Amino acid sequence: MLNGSCLCGAVAYEADAPVERIVHCHCHTCRKTHGTAFSSVTAVSRDKFRWLRGEEVLGAIESSPGKLRRFCSRCGSHVMAERVTQPVVLLRLGCLDTEVRNVPQVHIWRSDAAPWYDPKIGLPEKQEGL
Template sequence: MLTGSCTCGGVAYEVDGTIEGIAHCHCETCRKTHGAAFSSIAAAPRDRFRWTRGEDLLRAYETSLGKLRRFCSRCGSQLVAERVGQPNLMLRLGCLDTPVTAERQWHIWRSDGASWYDPAEVHPEFPEGLSQR
């Protein structure tokens, strides 16, 4: 079972299933709508997905023909994207509450990638924020 929720906690969902693979999308639309270098996503079967809280808070924005991004109208968190009639939704993994691992991961739309981020470069990591020196 997977669970997810928005930043304010007003919207939540469940999925009966597991994450098979994770895509890190660098397309311009994902970068702009998330305000980040990329968006991490995973497919979830529509027939195993359900909203458990706050469905009345959901709004949708069509970013390309037939593709809807669903977000919380209170805090703005993007939770899922979907193409009407398709068997899978795309979970926005930043809103996932369940810890997951996936051996299959890939970066897509690198042709649109942010000029200031390259996933091939290794940078220092810190368990918390930057220390003040």
């Protein structure tokens, strides 16, 4: 069971599904939407996904024809994306409350990638902030 929520806790969901594949998307709209170099997502079957609370505070933007990015209108967290005609929804891994230990499988849309980030370059790591 996967559980997720927004930053302020107003929106929560669950999905009775495992994380099978993690994708880092570098497309222009993911970068703009999340203000990051990429967005990490996993797809789960639509029929296994359900909102637990907060549907009334969800906002949405159609970022490309037929694709809705759903976010909490209170805190701004982007929690999921969907194409309503598709059998899966895309969960934003940063909003998962369930610990996931899977390793990402692929970077997509590298043609749109931020020029200041290259996943092939290893960087020093710190356990906390600067």
